[in-house]
Amino acid sequence: MKPMADGRDGLRQLAERIRGRRSTNLFLKQKVSKKLIRDAIELARWAPNHHLTEPWRFYVLGEQAIAASIELIRDNAARKKDAAYGDFKAESARAVPGWLVVTCKKSPDEILQREDYAACCCAIQNLMLYLSEAGVATKWTTGEITRDARFHRILGSDPDASFIVALIWYGYPKVLPTQSRQPLENILTELP
Numbered sequence: 001m002k003p004m005a006d007g008r009d010g011l012r013q014l015a016e017r018i019r020g021r022r023s024t025n026l027f028l029k030q031k032v033s034k035k036l037i038r039d040a041i042e043l044a045r046w047a048p049n050h051h052l053t054e055p056w057r058f059y060v061l062g063e064q065a066i067a068a069s070i071e072l073i074r075d076n077a078a079r080k081k082d083a084a085y086g087d088f089k090a091e092s093a094r095a096v097p098g099w100l101v102v103t104c105k106k107s108p109d110e111i112l113q114r115e116d117y118a119a120c121c122c123a124i125q126n127l128m129l130y131l132s133e134a135g136v137a138t139k140w141t142t143g144e145i146t147r148d149a150r151f152h153r154i155l156g157s158d159p160d161a162s163f164i165v166a167l168i169w170y171g172y173p174k175v176l177p178t179q180s181r182q183p184l185e186n187i188l189t190e191l192p
C-alpha cells in the first residue's frame, strides 16, 4: 500500500484526529447537513467485517422520529424514577440536534454474532472520526431506549432480526471535554 502523499504529515494528522475525537452531548442548535451524515455513513461501511456480512444498518432520524424517541426517553425515565426526572431527560434529549441509530443483524451463531457486533463498532468509529474531522461531535449512547422494542417500532426495524448497537447523538459541539488514557505501559505487553 502506498503511503499518503504527504507521508508523515498525513500520519500525524490521522493520529491527532483519533486522539482528538471526544464524546459530548452539549451541542449548538446548528443543524448538520444531511449530505455530511450520508457521506459519513458511506465511509463507515468500509469497516472490516468478517465474511463480508455487512451486518450494519443505519437509521437517520427526522423530526417526527426524534419527537417520538424523546417521548420514549421521557416514559422510560419517569417509570424508573418520577415524572420530574422524565421531563428532565426529555429536555436534555430535545437539545440534541442530530440522531442516528446503528443496528446489527442478529445471528444464531455466537462467534458470528460477536464478529458482526465488532464490525459494527468499527463502522461506528469510522463514522465518528469522519464527523470529528468535519467539526461534528458525537455521543455513542446505549441508554435504555436502545433496548426498548418500542424504539424498533419508531425505526421500522425488526427486533427479532436486529439489535441496536448505538444511538448516536451528533451536532456541532458547544464544548469538548478533555480526556486522558492510562499510561501505555499499563495495557501493553510486548513479547519476545
Ligand SMILES: Cc1cc2nc3c(=O)[nH]c(=O)nc-3n(C[C@H](O)[C@H](O)[C@H](O)COP(=O)(O)O)c2cc1C
Pocket (backbone or CB within 6 Å): 021, 022, 023, 024, 139, 140, 141, 142, 143, 179
Ligand atoms: C459501547 C459504548 C457505549 C456507550 N454508551 C454511553 C452511554 O450510554 N452514555 C454516555 O454518556 N456515554 C456512552 N459512551 C461513550 C463513553 O462514555 C465515552 O466514549 C468515554 O467516556 C470516553 O470518552 P471519549 O469518547 O471522549 O474518549 C459509550 C461508548 C461506547 C463505546
